[in-house]
Amino acid sequence: MTVLPFRSGLLRFASRSALVWFALAASQTNVRAAESLPPLSSRFATGDVDEVPDFQRHIGPLLGHLGCNGRACHGSFQGRGGFALSLFGYDFAADHSALTDPDTGRVDPDDVEESLILFKPIDADRHEGGQLLDRHGWEYRVLQRWIGGGAAFSGELHQLDRLEVTPIEIVFDEAGEAVPLRVIAHWEDGTREDVTELCRFTTNDDSVATISATGQVDSIGAGDTHVVIAYDSAVVAVPVLRPASVDLHDVSPARPSDHPIDLLVAEKLNKLRIVPSAICDDSDFIRRVSLDLTGMLPEAAQVERFVADPSPDKREQFIEACLSAPSYAAWWATRLSDWTGNNEAKLNNALPVRGLASKLWFGWLRQRLADNVPYDEIVAGIVAAESRLPDESYLEYCQTMSEICRSEDIESYADRPGLSVFWSRNNFRTPEERAIGFAYSFLGVRVECAQCHKHPFDRWSKDDFDGFAQLFAPIRATPTSYSRDALPTVRQLTAAITDGEELRGGPLRLKMTQALRQGEVIPFPELVVASQQPQRRRNPRFRNITPPKVGRILGEADLVEIQGDPRTGLMDWLRHPDNPYFAKAIVNRVWANHFGIGIVNPIDDLNLGNPPSNGPLFDYLAAGFIESGFDLHWLHRQILTSDAYQRSSDANASNAADTRNFSRHVPRRLPAEVLRDSIRLVTAGAADEAVARRELTSLAISGDLATVRRGRGDFALQVFGQSTRESNCDCDRSDQSNLLQSLYLQNDFDIHQALRQPGGWVDEATADWPVARRGAAGESLPPRGLRTRRPETARGAVEGAAMRPAMESTGETISEAVLEQRMRRQAAFRVRRYLQLSEQRQAEMLPRLRREIAQLNRRLVQAGRPPLRFNELLRQQRTLLAAADDSVPPGNDRDRTTEATTASVDVEPAAIESVIRQAYLRALCRHPVADELKIAVDFVRESSDPVDGVRSVVWALLNTKEFLLTH
C-alpha cells in the first residue's frame, strides 16, 4: 500500500477516484458480454461442478441478496440467534470469521450438509427467518461447494474496477412494460462475470417503477426516477422515465430560450413530454428575486417603479441590484451559518464571553459575502483557520480579542483571515464528529452511516470513515487549548485576574468577564495542532489524542501520512477541480434556495444511489462555478436569469405533477427569518421601514437576534422553523407548517402589536382618519393627525398611544402581553427623551435613565417577559432618531397626515381605497383586483372603527397563502 506524504501543498492524487469510475460505468457499453463468465445460476445449475465459489465475489453478495445481512436479520448489531453479519456486508473478514467459527457449526467442511447455514434456511421451522434456500437450487449448491471447498477467504480483497449495467437508461411508454437489467462485474485481474443475480436492487420511487430481486424493472406510473444497483463496493443508478400521456394540443408552448440552463432543462422535459409554464409577471418576479436573493420583501414603491419600467433588461438589472444590496450578504451569511453549524449553544465556552461567538461567526461570513469573496477562499478561511495572525504573539492575539469582545467589534473580527470558532463547537470535538460535520458542511455528503456499517447507497465503508476521521485527530480547539509558547502568558494573565487564587469553571469565567469589562486583557483559547504539543503525550490523560500517523481522504484509494496540520491538504483537496463534491454541494444548496428543491434531494445527501434529477445540468453548473473562480455572483446570475427560474407557478396539464424538473415554480413557505422580517416590513412606519431596509437593524437576517438557543431565541423564528444548526442536516431548517404558526399569525401579541403600534404603518396611513371609540361608532373626534403628527418624535408616539382607546379595552383584565407592550413603550419614550438632551444633560441624567430601565425590567421579568437590553435600546432609538432627521421622503398617505383638517367618522372611500392599495403592494407586491378592493373597502366602511378595519385587512393579508408562500 502506498503511503503519500500529506501536508501543505504536498497532496497528490495517487489514483483516479474510484467514484469517477463508477459514475462512468453506466455509460460504457463497449464491452463484449460474450467474454464474461455466465452467471452462477447457470454454472451451478447441476451438482456436477468443480468450481469453488469465491467468498468476496459470491458468498458475501449471495448472503446479501438472500437478505441474511439485513437490519432485521443477522445484520442487526446484536445479530440474530447468536449469529451476526456486518450490515450490508463488506466487512469480509468479520463475516468470514462469524461464519467459520468452529464452535458454532455454522460452516462444517467435514460434514457439509450439516452446516447450519445450509441446514437451517431450507426449513421454515428451523429458521426463524423462514425458508430462504431450496435444497435443489443453485444458491444452495453455491454455498455447499464453497463449504466443501474449505470455506476459505484469502483475506486479500479483489479490486472491482467497475460495474457495467445495461441498459444505461430505460424509457417506458405505458404501465405493464418490463425491462430486465444485466450487470457485469469487471475485476482488476481482468475477470468479467455476470453478477445480476447477486446484486442488491432498489428503486428510488416505486410509483414510477419497481425492480424485482432478479433485476427486472417494471413500469408503474408516469414520471422519472432511478433504480439503484449495488454489488461489492460499487453503486450504479440507472434512470427510468415514462412521459405522461397528456394531450398537449391545449398547452401553449413556452417561449424559446438559449440560456444554457434552459437548454439542459428542456432536454429532460422533452423526454418526459412536459411543457413548462409561462414566464411569471413582473410583480411575481420582483417579489421572488427579492425574497430568494436578499431574504427581503421589496418596497411598495420599488414594485410600482419596476412594473412600470419599460426597459427590456430590467430583470437583469434588478438581479444585479440585489447582488450588491446589504441584505444579500446578510441573507447568505444566514444560509452559510446554517450549513457551517453556527450555533451559539454549541459555542457556549468557545470564548471567555458568552453570546458573542455566533455573532462573530455571522459577521465574518457577512463581510466576505458583501465583498463577493470566492467561495473556495471563504471555505479556506474556515477549514484552515488559525487563531493568530502569522506574526502575532500570543499576547497581541489576546489584546486584540479582548478589545473585540469588549466592544463587540464584529468588523475587526471579520477582518481577521480565519474563522477559528468553527472548530470550537462542543459538538465538533471528536474526530468522528468532525468527519460527519465536515462532510456535511463542505461536501454535502452523509458519511455517518459508515461510522458503523457500509453506507447502503454509497461506497463508503467503515474503513473509509475511520481513515477520514483520523485526519481531524490532531486539531484541538477547546476552551483551554493553548499552544506551548502561550502557556507562560496564559498563567500570567490569569494570575493577574484572579489575584493568584485557584479558580476554575464558572467562577473563573465570571472573573474573566469582569476583568474584560474593566478593560483588562484576558487569555483566549486558541486552535492548536497536536503535534505542536509533544509535552501533552507524557500526560496519560491525553494519550488517546496522540495523533495517528495515517488517514484517508474520502474517495481516495491510498492512505496519506499526516505530518503537521492536515487541514491545508484537506483544503487543497476540496478546491481541486477534480473534487467530486465541493462545488456540487454549494451549487445544489444555492439552487435549492432559489427553487425550493435541489437538483439532488435531499439537498445535503450527494451519493451514488441518489443521483441528480438532471445530471448534465448539475455538471454544467458545477464546472462553470469552478471555472468562474468559485464566484457566487456568477452562480446566482446564471440561475436567476434563466427562464427555468422565472416560470410562473400556474401549472398546465403536462406539468402539474412535476416537482423535480423545474418546469414551473413550485410554491413553498417563506423561510422563518424572511417571514418574520416581512411581517415587520409590511407593518412598520416609514421611518422604521427605511432604517430596517438600510441598516437591517431589528431584522432576523442581520443575525443580530440571539438565535438558536432553545427557549431563548426569537419566538417567531422558532415557530417557523429557523435552522436549529445542531445535527449536521439541512433538515434542521424547516418549511413545514404547523398549528403554532397559524396561532401566531392569527393571534400573537407580535402581530397585534405590529398592526397597532403608534408610528406603525397602519397608524401612519390612517393618521388623518377620525377614530371611533369602542362601542360608540359615529362619535366625532378630532383627526388623529393632530395628535400623533410626526410619529417619529417621541412625545407624539407615546401620547398618541396613551390616548388610543382601543388599547385599554376597559372591563377586560389587561393581559401580560399588553403590560409588556406598555412597558416597552415607556422605555422607548424615556430613552428618546434622554437622547434629545444636550450632551452635558445626558451625562447627568444617565444614572437616572439606567435606574428607570432597570425598574421596568424588574416588572417585565416579574411578568415573565424578557428584559430590555439597555445598550440595544439606546442604539435602536438613536438610529430611529437619526432616520427621522434624514427626513424620509413621505409617501402619498404621509402628505395627508400633516394637513388633515376636517373630521368625520365617514372616511372618504377614495382614501380607504388608497390605503388598501398600499397594503396590497406592501404585503403581496401587487395591486388588488377590483372585487378584492371592493371587499376590503366595504369591510373598512362597515367597521365601527375604520382604523381597526384597516388593521383587519392587513391582518387578513398577512394570513393569506399568497403572503406566506413564494409564487
Place this chain on the structure above:
Amino acid sequence: MTTHRTCDGLLRRDLIKAGILGSGILGGSLTLADHLRLARGGESESGVADRAIFIELGGGPSHLDTFDLKPAAPDTIRGRFRPIKTNVPGIEISEHLPRLANCADKFAILRGVSHTLAAHELGREYINTGSRPLPSMTYPGYGSVVAKQLPTAEDIPANVAIPRVGQGPGFLGLRYAALETNSAPQPGRPYSVRGLSLGGGITVDSIRRRQTLLNQLDRRFAAVEADRQLLDGLDQFGAQAYAMLTSKRAREAFDLTQESPSFAAQFGEDSFGLSCLLALRLVESGVRYVTVQLGGWDTHQDNFTRLADQLLPKLDDGLSGLFNGLAQRGLLESTAVLVSGEFGRTPKINERSAEGGRDHYPRCMFMLLAGGGVRGGQVIGESDDTAAAPRHHAYSPDDVAASFYANLGIDPTTEFQTESGRPITLVRDGQVIPELFG
C-alpha cells in the same frame, strides 16, 4: 416527490406494505398488556394511560436529600435532612416532603437510575428522549411522539409545555412541536398564553369577523390543483387555530379562575403548584401531553438551605396536589406521570460554600412514575450504602422511557424515519420495567 429509502435499502412504502413499521406509521399501537406479556411471558394487565404529564426538574435534583436518603451514611454524605415515614409502610422520604409522604401510595419511586452524561444539556436531552444524544440527528421529546401517535381533538392542542419544553420535536418535524406557554401562571395575577389568550381589545367576535374577511381574500392558490398537500396543510392548521381561538373549551382549560377554590387550594400558592393545576385542567380537557418545568435544582452551593426553604416546599405542594387532584378527579388511571431531572447529585458534599453543595452526578438518580398501569406505593431499584451507584440492577433512562411509552400504549420499539430515510427505533436500548406495573 422524493421517496426516501431506509438505511436498509427498503423504501418507506415497502415497509408499510410489509407491515414491519408497525405502529409508527400505521397509527396502531401495542397495549401495555401486550408489552407485559412480552416482558414476562403470559400475564396481562389493564389500565393504560392515554395522556401524560411530565414534571421536569431542571438542574438535577439531589436524590440523597429527596427520595433516596441514607441516614446511616457518614456526615459528609448523609446531609442534614432526616427521613420520615410515608403512608406506605417501609417507604421513607425526606422530611421536607411531608405532603408527598401522605400520598406515597399514588406513585412509584425508582431508585438507582443511572447514566453517564453529566452536562445539563446532554443529560436533559437523554432524559427527555430515552436515547443517548447523537451528533447526526435529534430525537423527539416524549410530547412530540405522543402528539404524533395519539389523535387529539381539533380545538385543543395536543402537546403543551409550561412554560417550555426541554426537547423539541427532533426528526419528527415542526408539526409536532409543543405549544409553549412561555410563562407560568403566577399567584394573584391573570394568566395569558401567547397566541391563545385574547386580550388588548381582541375579542372572539373580532376574530370571527377577521376570519370571514380572510376567507374572502385568501383566493390565490384556491383553485390550484398542484401542490395540494402544502396548500391544504396551511388551510387545515389555519382552521384549527381559528377553532381553538374561538373554542370555549380551550379557553376555559387555560383559565385557572374557573377552578373551585377548595380544589385549587391543595396545589399550594406557588407558581409551580398553579402550573400543576393547569396541567391537570389541560389533560382533563383533552390535551395529550403536558410538560411542567420546575428549575433551580443545580445546587452546587447552599444545597440544604435552597432545598429546605424553596425547592422542596414548592415541589411538595405542587406535586402532591397533582397526584391527589388526579386521583380525586378520577384521572390517575388515564394519566401517566413522570417526574425527573437530568441527573442526581454527588453523594459527597462539596465545600464550595459554607454549608456545602452537591455537584452533577448521573451515575445514581431517582425518578417518580405514576398513573395509568403504574402501581403506586412501591420502591423499585436500590442504590448502595452511599447512594453512589445502583446496588444491583441499574435502570437506564432508556428503560424508563420504554416503560413510560408502554404505559401510554405506545410501542417503544416503534420505528420512525428521519428526513434522510434512516430508520430509527423509538427507544433504542430500553426494556420495559415490569415491576412498575405489578
